[in-house]
Amino acid sequence: PPPFAPQLAGSNPAWPTFPFQREGSRVWERGNLLLRDLPSPLPTKRTRTYSATARASAGPIFKGVCKQFSRSQGHGFITPENGTEDIFVHVSDREGEYVPVEGDEVTYKVCPIPPKNQKFQAVEVVLTNLAPHTKHETWSGQIIGS
Numbered sequence: 001p002p003p004f005a006p007q008l009a010g011s012n013p014a015w016p017t018f019p020f021q022r023e024g025s026r027v028w029e030r031g032n033l034l035l036r037d038l039p040s041p042l043p044t045k046r047t048r049t050y051s052a053t054a055r056a057s058a059g060p061i062f063k064g065v066c067k068q069f070s071r072s073q074g075h076g077f078i079t080p081e082n083g084t085e086d087i088f089v090h091v092s093d094r095e096g097e098y099v100p101v102e103g104d105e106v107t108y109k110v111c112p113i114p115p116k117n118q119k120f121q122a123v124e125v126v127l128t129n130l131a132p133h134t135k136h137e138t139w140s141g142q143i144i145g146s
Contacts (some may be wrong), residue, residue: 057124059109064122069100071137078106078122087122088113094125097138103131 067086069076074091087110094100108122130136136144 055111057109061107061109062122063105063107063128066100066102066104066106066127066131068102071099076100078108078125085119087120089122089125093121093123094127096127097140098127098130098144099137099139100125100127101131101134101136103134105129105131 063081064078064087065081067077067079069089071091076089077086078089079086087108089100089108098104100106105128106122106125107128108125110120111123113119113121134145138144
């Protein structure tokens with residue numbers, strides 16, 4: 001074996017470490033990485049290419065219901081009206097002043113998720129009907145009953 005072969009980090013075999021540390025590297029200064037520390041591989045409104053945005057904007061509008069949305073994690077899922085697989089939605093792709101909650105009716109367009117472009121994420125998500133008998137929160141923190 002080579003003299004400087006990577007060694008596995010502690011109890012997490014997915015993270016290799018090396019026998020040297022790079023000075024000034026924030027990765028080394030923070031210690032062991034967790035999956036939540038890695039950048040998301042999903043394109044957001046900020047990182048999506050212009051051509052992908054243009055294709056999504058030109059596409060059809062779909063209807064669905066918010067299945068779940070986590071404000072703290074910045075994403076959730078929509079159950080499409082047509083009964084297909086739940087679709088991912090990122091916080092940057094929703095429009096309007098309310099944080100989506102389970103049962104909210106929405107309209108959206110879709111954009112393929114690279115690199116394989118086999119799955120889709122919801123973009124231009126608009127709340128069309130707030131779930132009844134549910135408290136809704138604005139992005140500024142105001143609580144509204146519906």
